[in-house]
Amino acid sequence: MTAKKKLKVATTSLAGCFGCHMSFLDIDERLFTLLEHIEFDRSPLTDIKTCSPDCDIGIIEGGLCNAENVHVLREFRKNCKILIAMGACAINGGLPAQRNHLPLTTILEEVYHTSPGLANGMVPNDPELPLPLNQVHPIHEVVKIDYFMPGCPPSADAIWKVLTDLLAGKEPELGHGLMHYD
Amino acid sequence: MGLNEMHAEAVAGVVDRVINRYRRDPTCMLQILREVQEACDWVPPEAIDRMQAMLGVPRTKIEGVAGFYSFIYTEPRGKYRVLFSDNITDRMQGNRALMERLCSNLWVERGKVSEDGLVSVGKTACTGLCDQGPGMLVNNYAIAGLNLERIDEIAELIRNKVPLADWPPAYFRIEDNIRRADILLNADFTPGEALLAARARAPSDGLNASNMRSWREGLPSGIGGPGATLDEIKRSGLRGRGGAGFTTGLKWEACRNAQLKAGHQRIVVCNADEGEPGTFKDRVLLSKCPDLVFEGMTVAAYAIGATRGFVYLRGEYRYLLDHLNAVLAHRRRQNLLGKDICGLPGADFDIEIHVGAGAYVCGEESALIESLEGKRGTPRNRPPFPVTNGYLDQPTIVNNVETFAAAALIALRGGEWYAGIGTKQSAGTKILSVSGDCERPGIYEYPFGVSIRQVLADCGATDTQAVQVSGPSGICVAENEFDRIIGFEDIPTAGAFTIFNKSRDMFEVARNYVHFFQHESCGFCTPCRVGTSLLKNLMDKLHYGSGSPYDFAEIEKLNQLLQSMSHCGLGHTACNPVLDTIAKFRPAYDKRMMQQDFTPAFDLDRELSSARQMTGRDDAGAHLETEHGGQS
């Protein structure tokens, strides 16, 4: 039996809480099995900062809250053959998107100008800081997404199921108990 | 006190007067709301308080009805409420520039009320003035033939607060523009003669007795005059003129045969809610030959044994109301309406006019009946059908204005005569509302079977690219199909005939229609309520240059879903203009498909605009590269 070439998997968290990544780690010892089939590329787990151009799978946690999120998402789309949205925030904006009914100007005013206890408040304008978008967007609204893994976070078993389905060349499917939006 | 404020007592006084005139009848809710608004300029909360008390109906119901209709305002919209007609023909005639001119003259933002509360300027769906556009409504009264000069005059009148009644009468003159008349529009008709002819068809034995029985009890088998009249209608082959083309005789017979419950009566409804963009023939029929229409309704009442009739007149034709009521009053004086019509004992029938308030969906017969009952205009679940369970659960026929006019002539001259006109499958004539790119827009009545090419030649259309027949819910006909004919066997139509020459962008035509359907969806069922919005967003996405093959596939899928899952015809046909134009004018879409790959519907760089404004940044990092073509 010839050793199959390992699939390159990149992961990132945009406007998320890293909870999905924590859940990913919760697959525990199954990680070893997984590592027989994949190797991690850009990921918080490897601390690699940029995607290799030939990634097979990109896993995105979190929605798009600011300009940097957009750059990272575009980098992933460019370098990954398959892109997976992982978790509620990537899929529908999640908690950060609950600001969407408020104008961003009102939010920034409130946070930096009018809140009590703010002395000399001003909106930070350092060019190093990414600017926030008017609204938080789910990632499928900006690039094409191939698969979705719902949950807040998706359980370790759900993540395992989706990844192993994909590795087996099957359409991922989550049955009762694994399919959760919360 | 502001312009839009009235004392609560004054409001209550208005409401009392209106409600009492409508016999405190909650089924007249929409009429009451409409008339209260005519007096108060809007429907203030105090008016709803009073209606709640006087009519004994819950507030949720009143607010629910008021909120459904575009022309009923529960927030102040100014003393002058200007609505520009926004059909594709109005666009082609330059309505946008005129609207901007008026807005800038009056210092008012489109869609908003001026700061002094004097005026609001907005847009509305086709007002049925396509042959003499651009058109507008001011406080629901129609003004046609707008141009810059008139817009400036109107701004001046509004600024000087001149009451609408004192505006120059010439503004409100609406032309009939009849370019080709045939049996209907040329009818040499004396009011009452169709009824007398119908009565004369009765077998001579026991004339009165048989008529009385069938009139009152609606006996299933045709005895005497009513049965003979129904036979003539069946013999004529008349089919409904509202678009669907159901056989009129069968509809009438089903209603006549429907069991009457105790206390119930049969109802005749004339559908004059002519809302399909590009259609205006009912407006002309009602203004030129109302007697023919009312007589047709009375013939129908005679044939099916109905005692009550309604005309549901679209709100845009409010200006016709007083004239039509005068004609009805005259007919009552002539004993052509009321009790013992034409001296026939038991022949009782009268007609009242209900005016709509800006809801296209009410042209659907069951939604129309809901609206007549004073409710939100939501199409009903069917079966049961109106012929058995219609207005207030009573057997009801709903027919188009033109159908009744034809029925009157059939009663007069016989079914055989009528069946000899037109084609084998499409008897009689069809009135077309011709507008768009041609020299002589207006009303053309032809025997069925006329080709598109013939109509184009007659109205002076040259260099024609496409004709939208029967409005956005109909079909878009391309040049290679101009030999097709108007008729149920080929292209059925409710009457709209909108012409586009080769300079027109058929994508923009379809986009205008999609916006129309999105605005007019009643919101009852999920697929149409959400689907028409999704479709609008997709068309806007193409328009702004972000379209890719992905979006095409999405449009196809949406169309499939709307056709299979929607509750009524509005949802079923909402994708038609897009599908037709994709199939026949593909280059207009290819031009828009600027992207190869999926592209966001919104402009990502614009998504940073608020943050740029708040931080004052404009460095490279404060921008996002974007493929998006324009604003959204």
Place this chain on the structure above:
Amino acid sequence: MSYTFTLDGKVVPFVDGQTIIQAASAAGIFIPHLCYHPEFKPHGSCKLCTVKVNGRHTASCTMRAAPGMVVESETEEINAERRALTQMLFVEGNHFCPSCEKSGNCQLQATAYHLGMMSAHYDHFFPNRAVDASHPEALLDFNRCILCSLCVRASRDVDGKNVFGLSGRGIKTHLIVNAKSGRLADTDFTLADKAAQVCPVGVILKKRQGFAVPIGERKYDKAPISETAETTEGR
């Protein structure tokens, strides 16, 4: 009289006047639905219960069963269409399940699970809708309203109160309450009302009850909606 029709090949008995969904429920067969409730007059608006009868789409909650009908329900085609309707409902409102008290007991969510909805697919509308916390005992979160009108029907037909109604048109259709102020506190609504019990999603919520049942023990944690629906009377 008793007759039969076939539903996905199974023979389903029915009696005169029964709709397809009623007969199916009585036979223990689940057809997805949201605005339908066995105790109320069918509404026919959500269209989730659409089936094919003799090849034609129709809402099974309003269509009377007839002898010999051939009904298709659990086909890939119909479920794909139902899934799309569910996705429409998700993007139309603001459905953030993780922060919703109804999560795990929500019919919309459970139906989406049943249909295998992995994402909402369309662009989200993110509408701006209010929350009404005025009532001492109940909360109204309009963000989650799917316009099924069950509360409208329950309040009108069972409670005799008309606390709820629908206003607006098209995509602007929205739920209103029976008070000049527009606040629930100014109506005669109580938790004992039928209308307080019927919301399939998380709009009408009893205060101080949120998240009382731990994850794993909520209604649809225990069994999928196809096996728990109240409408499968035959069980």
